Amino acid sequence: MLEPTAEKGTTVDPLEIARWQFGITTVYHFWMVPLTLGLGPVVAIFQTLWVRTGNPQYLRMTKFWGKLYLINFIMGVATGIVQEFQFGMAWSEYSRFVGDVFGAPLAMEGLLAFFFESTFLGLWIFGWDRLPKKLHLAALWIGVAGSIVSAFFIIVANSWMQHPVGVELVDGRPVLVDIFAVLTNNTALTAYSHTIFGALGVGAAFLIGIGWYHLWQRRKDGIDTVDASGRVVVGENLAVPGRDRADHGVWIKSLRIGAVVAILGFGGVALTGDLQAKLMFDQQPMKMAAAEAACQDGTSFSILAIGDVGAKDCSQVVGVLEVPGLLSFLAHGDFTTDIKGVNTLVPEYQAKYGTTTADGTTVNYVPVMAVTYWGFRLMIGFGALAAFAAVVALWLTRKGTVPRSKWIMRLALLGILAPFAANSAGWIFTEMGRQPFVVAPNPNPSGVDGVFMFTASAVSSTATAGELLFSLISLTLVYGALMVVEVTLLVKFVRGGIAGVMPPEDTPADDDTDVLAFAY
Amino acid sequence: MELLPTIWFIAIGLLWIGYLLLEGFDLGVGMHMLVSGRTEGQRRVMLNTIGPVWDGNEVWLLTAGAATFAAFPFWYASLFSTLYIPLVLVLLGLIFRAVGIEYRGKGNSQRWLTFWTWAIGLGSFVTAFGIGAALALTTTGLPLDENGNRVGGPFVWLTPYAVLGGLAVIGFCLVHAAVFLGLKTDGSVRERSRGFVVRVAPFALLPIVVWVLAIQFTSGTIVTWAIVVVAVLAVVFGYVNARRGREGLAFIGIAAFLFAGCASIFAAVYPVVLPSTIDHAFDLTISNAASGDYTLTVMTWVTAFGLPLVLLYQGYTYWVFRKRLTETHLPEPHPVEPAVVR
Numbered sequence: 029m030l031e032p033t034a035e036k037g038t039t040v041d042p043l044e045i046a047r048w049q050f051g052i053t054t055v056y057h058f059w060m061v062p063l064t065l066g067l068g069p070v071v072a073i074f075q076t077l078w079v080r081t082g083n084p085q086y087l088r089m090t091k092f093w094g095k096l097y098l099i100n101f102i103m104g105v106a107t108g109i110v111q112e113f114q115f116g117m118a119w120s121e122y123s124r125f126v127g128d129v130f131g132a133p134l135a136m137e138g139l140l141a142f143f144f145e146s147t148f149l150g151l152w153i154f155g156w157d158r159l160p161k162k163l164h165l166a167a168l169w170i171g172v173a174g175s176i177v178s179a180f181f182i183i184v185a186n187s188w189m190q191h192p193v194g195v196e197l198v199d200g201r202p203v204l205v206d207i208f209a210v211l212t213n214n215t216a217l218t219a220y221s222h223t224i225f226g227a228l229g230v231g232a233a234f235l236i237g238i239g240w241y242h243l244w245q246r247r248k249d250g251i252d253t254v255d256a257s258g259r260v261v262v263g264e265n266l267a268v269p270g271r272d273r274a275d276h277g278v279w280i281k282s283l284r285i286g287a288v289v290a291i292l293g294f295g296g297v298a299l300t301g302d303l304q305a306k307l308m309f310d311q312q313p314m315k316m317a318a319a320e321a322a323c324q325d326g327t328s329f330s331i332l333a334i335g336d337v338g339a340k341d342c343s344q345v346v347g348v349l350e351v352p353g354l355l356s357f358l359a360h361g362d363f364t365t366d367i368k369g370v371n372t373l374v375p376e377y378q379a380k381y382g383t384t385t386a387d388g389t390t391v392n393y394v395p396v397m398a399v400t401y402w403g404f405r406l407m408i409g410f411g412a413l414a415a416f417a418a419v420v421a422l423w424l425t426r427k428g429t430v431p432r433s434k435w436i437m438r439l440a441l442l443g444i445l446a447p448f449a450a451n452s453a454g455w456i457f458t459e460m461g462r463q464p465f466v467v468a469p470n471p472n473p474s475g476v477d478g479v480f481m482f483t484a485s486a487v488s489s490t491a492t493a494g495e496l497l498f499s500l501i502s503l504t505l506v507y508g509a510l511m512v513v514e515v516t517l518l519v520k521f522v523r524g525g526i527a528g529v530m531p532p533e534d535t536p537a538d539d540d541t542d543v544l545a546f547a548y
Numbered sequence: 549m550e551l552l553p554t555i556w557f558i559a560i561g562l563l564w565i566g567y568l569l570l571e572g573f574d575l576g577v578g579m580h581m582l583v584s585g586r587t588e589g590q591r592r593v594m595l596n597t598i599g600p601v602w603d604g605n606e607v608w609l610l611t612a613g614a615a616t617f618a619a620f621p622f623w624y625a626s627l628f629s630t631l632y633i634p635l636v637l638v639l640l641g642l643i644f645r646a647v648g649i650e651y652r653g654k655g656n657s658q659r660w661l662t663f664w665t666w667a668i669g670l671g672s673f674v675t676a677f678g679i680g681a682a683l684a685l686t687t688t689g690l691p692l693d694e695n696g697n698r699v700g701g702p703f704v705w706l707t708p709y710a711v712l713g714g715l716a717v718i719g720f721c722l723v724h725a726a727v728f729l730g731l732k733t734d735g736s737v738r739e740r741s742r743g744f745v746v747r748v749a750p751f752a753l754l755p756i757v758v759w760v761l762a763i764q765f766t767s768g769t770i771v772t773w774a775i776v777v778v779a780v781l782a783v784v785f786g787y788v789n790a791r792r793g794r795e796g797l798a799f800i801g802i803a804a805f806l807f808a809g810c811a812s813i814f815a816a817v818y819p820v821v822l823p824s825t826i827d828h829a830f831d832l833t834i835s836n837a838a839s840g841d842y843t844l845t846v847m848t849w850v851t852a853f854g855l856p857l858v859l860l861y862q863g864y865t866y867w868v869f870r871k872r873l874t875e876t877h878l879p880e881p882h883p884v885e886p887a888v889v890r
Contacts, residue, residue, distance in 0.1 A: 116628025127621020
């Protein structure tokens with residue numbers, strides 16, 4: 029965090045507005061993205077099962093989850109372009125500094141991934157009944173693969189800011205010399221797998237929560253009952269569109285597949301997270317010290333600390349519950365190596381990277397510890413909660429339906445939010461933990477240690493507070509309103525169930541009238 | 549001769565032409581939903597002509613932006629930071645338009661439909677204006693100092709050239725989309741679109757012609773003037789065929805007009821990518837704004853592999869959805885009711 033300088037103290041600092049804008053628009057964008065990444069493969073698997081087995085249940089699952097997927101997908105598209113433009117608009121000094129290396133993965137994302145994603149999803153949306161079945165399925169898989177490859181290039185770009193590799197310093201500016209080093213940056217590979225597993229968790233929680241709601245609604249409406257031995261008796265109520273016998277299978281399958289995906293996803297998240305943490309202790313020791321609010325060197329992992337963890341001099345942090353040796357284990361795989369605390373690291377950073385920025389502002393090398401400490405714990409906490417909920421869901425539904433309890437149903441729906449929260453907390457932690465750098469130095473013995481940039485030097489020097497406030501306020505208001513619209517539409521289509529996405533009178537289009545299977 | 553920066557100057561020119569050619573009719577269709585659509589049926593037919601393709605078309609913008617960042621970071625940084633306000637408006641326009649296209653059909657009330665029609669229509673107008681202003685200014689110049697930073701306030705970009713460029717792209721999109729709708733629909737939308745081209749095209753295309761000529765008079769060469777002649781022939785060819793009801797030929801004419809018109813502009817300003825109106829010593833050129841040769845080589849390989857593929861599968865999409873649309877092709881909208889026992 030940067031201290032406002034005395035001269036700027038009375039006015040709004042453009043840097044702070046630009047940072048809030050980047051934070052708000054990125055966190056928001058990354059609510060849509062993990063759902064797209066997580067739900068896409070699931071929909072593609074459902075359609076594959078339908079094409080292979082011909083079982084209409086899988087067609088229904090494809091149509092229902094595909095509809096929710098698209099309602100969300102478009103919001104990711106609409107908010108994604110803001111991200112690319114923002115670098116040049118608000119962070120032009122950053123763009124000039126990193127342009128030789130940072131633009132390439134963004135352009136690759138467009139050419140090698142996003143074109144595939146957008147074009148083939150368009151084919152998929154409008155291609156029902158028009159393309160041969162297998163080609164139509166292939167369109168979806170290519171679109172979904174496009175989104176997953178797209179995430180790779182974006183994480184490559186971000187990881188270069190965490191750990192700049194593949195460059196040489198020429199006239200004080202990083203110049204790309206090895207694109208493969210950038211693409212195989214170990215920071216990127218771990219962060220990418222961590223992100224993909226985390227996204228699967230988001231998609232899975234959707235399947236669990238919404239599947240749960242429908243099974244509960246069927247029980248509430250007296251359609252499904254449970255006999256004396258605890259087994260589910262599947263019924264139907266043809267007065268309610270969509271509520272036939274096969275409808276039950278749609279939801280229980282979705283739910284249980286979701287639970288399995290969630291467990292796999294969170295397992296992957298834990299493993300890759302551990303790898304990431306070990307790298308980060310090497311690459312960004314200050315970030316990890318701040319994640320622990322660890323002022324002194326030590327080996328203990330803090331589960332709970334009280335006091336003001338954001339206090340600058342570390343004097344007020346009081347560890348309440350600590351596990352001796354665990355931090356060393358997370359960082360190095362043993363229980364005894366001391367991990368450097370903030371008080372040790374600050375002089376090291378000052379010696380290497382100076383005490384002031386180019387314009388003479390004093391640099392504070394300690395990230396906002398309240399954010400990093402709690403961001404790290406909320407990420408792990410919400411992730412673990414979601415994984416635990418998935419296991420419970422698998423157990424509670426083992427006989428083929430859900431309990432009648434309205435409260436458990438509500439918890440299942442609320443549980444959808446947990447992996448979203450874990451994703452946001454993780455990103456806020458990793459981006460705030462990189463401060464005061466926008467491009468963090470690479471202290472590895474092999475790294476180009478001189479390549480770094482302070483966030484304070486990255487903002488557009490021409491941007492006025494007025495311009496930035498205009499965009500911050502207008503984007504935030506529009507984003508807020510569109511969130512209401514998206515959630516309203518999602519709720520509407522969730523409650524509509526299968527009949528909402530496949531109207532009963534929907535007979536295959538005959539060739540004379542040639543009515544489209546889908547139109548806006 | 550700086551080969552790689554020249555290749556990338558051409559590549560970015562092509563990306564912008566691709567964008568205007570493809571999203572040009574998407575934006576124009578959005579405008580026509582407000583301007584020419586009289587009934588809900590007509591508006592739906594219009595929207596569905598671009599339904600399967602608009603999102604893929606928009607990626608051309610994203611790629612043009614990212615390629616500029618990768619190949620000419622100093623151009624990208626100066627242009628985008630100087631045009632902060634118009635680009636915010638472009639972003640808001642693109643957001644409303646994209647969400648509108650996807651969400652409009654997911655509700656039934658008149659208020660819902662009307663709101664999203666306006667969101668798509670106004671979003672398209674604002675986007676076209678902002679993109680046009682940005683492209684006009686990068687060819688005519690902005691007040692930049694020796695570091696490529698803006699001299700002056702947030703509205704220093706708002707010059708006659710910005711307005712000319714904005715109107716040029718709006719006018720082009722309206723005509724281009726009307727030709728496109730004539731080609732892609734049947735029935736009342738086809739009739740109305742043809743009428744629009746015949747009546748409005750000569751006026752709506754004036755601003756883009758003025759822009760092309762203004763560039764030629766300041767920095768034209770014999771070669772670029774020759775390209776202008778091709779552009780003029782193309783647009784006359786397109787217009788004559790539009791009058792005769794030959795929609796395919798009309799579309800080829802207007803597409804060739806766009807291609808040649810843009811090519812004449814890019815060729816005339818080369819090697820300057822963003823002139824400074826303060827001092828031409830501060831101009832950003834393909835030499836001082838470009839990335840290093842290694843980066844440009846990498847990007848050349850990526851593009852040589854990626855772009856032909858893009859053309860191939862986007863072309864395939866247009867082929868799959870080549871049929872003319874009419875109102876009878878559109879499925880009835882159906883209400884989505886909660887699946888509960890009342």
